[in-house]
Amino acid sequence: MTEATAVRRAVRSLFDPRGCPDPYPHYAVLRTHAPALRLPDGRILLSRHAECDRVLRNPAFRVEDEQWMDANLPGAGEHPAVHSLMAEMVNCNPPHHERLRRLVGTAFSPRRIAELRPAVTALVDSLLDRLAAGAGAGAAVDFMSGFALPLPITVIGELLGLPEADRAWFAPRVEAVTRAIEQDLTGEALKTADRAVEELWERLGDLVEQRRRDPRPDLVSTLIAAREADGDRLSRRELLANLVLLYSAGYETTSNLLGNGLATLLSRPELLARLRAESGRIGPWVEEMLRHTPPITLASRWAAEDTELAGVPLRRGAEVLLLLGSANRDESRYPDPDRFDPDRPVAANLAFGAGAHYCLGAVLARMEAEIAFPALLARFPDIALAQLPERRQGFGALNGFAELPLLLGTR
Template sequence: MDAAQALASLMSPEGRVDPYPAYEWLRAHGPVAAAGPGLYAVTGHAEADELLRDPRVQVLDDNLRDGVMPQWRDSPALASIARSMLRTNPPDHSRMRRLAAAAFTPRRIAGLRDVVTAQAAELIDTLAAAGRDGRPVDFMTHFAYPLPVGVICALLGVPAADRPLFRRWAADLTGVLEPELTPDELASADAGATELRRYFTELVAARRRRPADDLTTALVQAHDAGDRLSAEELLANLVILLVAGFETTTNLLGNGLAVLLAHPAAADALRRHPEHAPAYVDELLRYDSPVQLTTRTTAEAVRVGGVELPAGSWLLLLLGAANRDPRRHPDPDRFDPWRAAPSPLSFGAGPHYCLGAGLARLEAQVAFPLLLRRLPELVPAGTPRRRIRLTLRGYDNLPVTVGRPAPGADHGAPAGTAPGTP
């Protein structure tokens, strides 16, 4: 099939659930394939990495957005995304990112290891209790969602009692990140954005009355101190920090566990050698990325992969395909935790590299060895249900049976060390 047909297959419900065959059909047309008038699909690792770092390649700005969707300002979901650091270019992007970056430095993230370990251990206890009688339990509900949402909410200062509210709101809002959006999906996204904005409006007011040692207070004070953050940017970035802070990691935990349970020898090696968790997590990110694509446009003409991209071109950077580029990763469809430097593009690259990438990696590096050690009989139970989403790839439901917890299993997870081969 030609590139346009391959892209249409990717956008179908079947393609969204399993995009990998369509990626290969697109790859047959080269690492950068013309898939429509002014539209290019990028499947090559080197090409995607280069474009993500090129200052001539940008996210959609207001002027371009006006031409594509003139009513976008009337949509709470589209407006929230547009005013956040996720969809702004320098210098606005740089200004907003700097205000939040202090909470995500390597030192601050390393200092959260004990907190993440304690939360993961508590959730494993809950998971084991829920499945004590042998009934299947949903890993997404009992572990993959509450672990990252608890961590990001603690950073933002969101009370623990409010955390269950966010799963549906965030799932609806992130529909606007899909490359194609139906009116019903936009209506759901707007409803989710409205609830999230209402929640953070109240939290901002509470932090003005009573400041706390959290990221919400820091951003409120940045807004109140002058012109570093507008009121609209304040709300938009609080929403996106919350949503991005757990959506990607929830999908990493679900996708990753499914892969590990499908490769029991590799899972057993990680159980015996938890110090290799960093290498495992990087390979899980490469093998089944929780973020499959991002979009860009060219502000100027750019030549990459032997293809001339005129100014104003639309780019679908297919990160999931780039992570399986055989020029970068021999035998890319094989899960191999001992690959040399998998360097996945799952968190992007360049100025928009995911601010919370280090935190997501930490949570996964702690969670997987701990789950495998404390629940050695953990196995799939029934048929999991994928979300019909392409941009953010994950499960709605991942049923497992937990079996008997390991006798005398400790609640700690050794700190990650430099990966090697067991």
């Protein structure tokens, strides 16, 4: 097989609309033979750590904001889902991005996250009780719906101040928006997302009015106060859009981290036994989970000026796709990158991005995982996969399992 044929096959497999169960061999082909590949539609596909990191940190590369959307998808902003997405801070460039991130950032400070630790520990224990109850008579239980999703959903719900009774209502609507993004904001998925956003904004608008009358120590009240202190700082659109973002980002990344990490451990019994013996140093294990099988594998930027990447010239306006899952397995940065190694020397990975748009909730996600894994393994010494799990269908940025069936071996 020629290099060109291998590259074409790798790209075809990675972009298969049905998904790619094992992308890592294809990533390796691209890193070796085409680290900056111009696709037929003109986009540039990056697969090495150095170039991905450079793009994420360089202000000359921008997120696909409202300006980009108007130029490339005129009329898309008339859709409620797109109108909301383009007001989210992750889809804003300077100076709007810094302004929004500053307002929200106080709720995700290391001190605030540390204050949540006792509540998260109690929640983890409660969810483990529910898993055990569902595993009576040796029945299989689904780790994703029984633990990996409700844990971060509850935590971000508490942080935002969403009423407990409403949290289950929010999740499928936020997921509808995510599905539309993964399908390039087209077709029936976009129509479903439009309806979901209209319902989300109505429900969140009611909550904002309640918190305006009766402020509480939650993020909704904090953002309302910031808006009313200076009306130009946070518009109603920005407030509601970023509440949707925070709810979504607050659980999707963490749930995938938990599911991917557990699947890796259960596929390697020696790792499972070792982590049980050294659960006090869970931090490096979580970091290696993030590197080895990241919850998000793809990001995109566009060039705000003429430049080049790995010898490939880019004109202003060119779109760049960053294969974060590949960058995290780059052999030039991580020796023997396909091996899961919790003793690996610390070298920052791109699981949560880098630069100005580094994930605001990274500290929270790590904290939840560092509490969850030791508690889970201590509670269920005979935990095992009930069957080989299947990864999410379709090509998209999110990397995880729809279901992860377990046998808990409860005694």
